[in-house]
Amino acid sequence: MKKIMISNSKRLFNTASSLLIFCLFFILTSFKVHSHLENNLTYFECAKKSTIILTLQYSNASFIAGNTGFSEAKVSMSGGIFSCQRLSSNQGDLSINRRTGRIDQQNSDVGEYIVTYTINHKSVTANIIVLNNN
16 A cells, blocks of 8 residues: 655555545645655645735825825835726826836826735735825
8 A cells, every 4th residue: 555655744644535634634724735756655745835915005195296205105025016096086197106106296186096006916905195285
């Protein structure tokens, strides 16, 4: 009978139901299971999957239109793309750098916006309000 060695726990399992139950446990509890064959034994390596928590913060979530300066984006994982959607009925745009998320306050129009940061098919949003200078 072929034996299976689980390298992290040093236990041997029959290839039948005990291995299936063990692997299902690891899959359901967020573990990755990799296998390789060596000396007629199949070794399974179990590693916990990393959990990515994606966050997005702005140095100024609300500011007056026409101000000089920038509102800087702070994200928990770099390398994604920024986009924005206008929520208010006013015409205009939010002047945002799609790679850095940096908002140019001087060139942004009055309104309410949702900025979305997307990386690895995950996204997070932040609300931005550009106020009238009157």
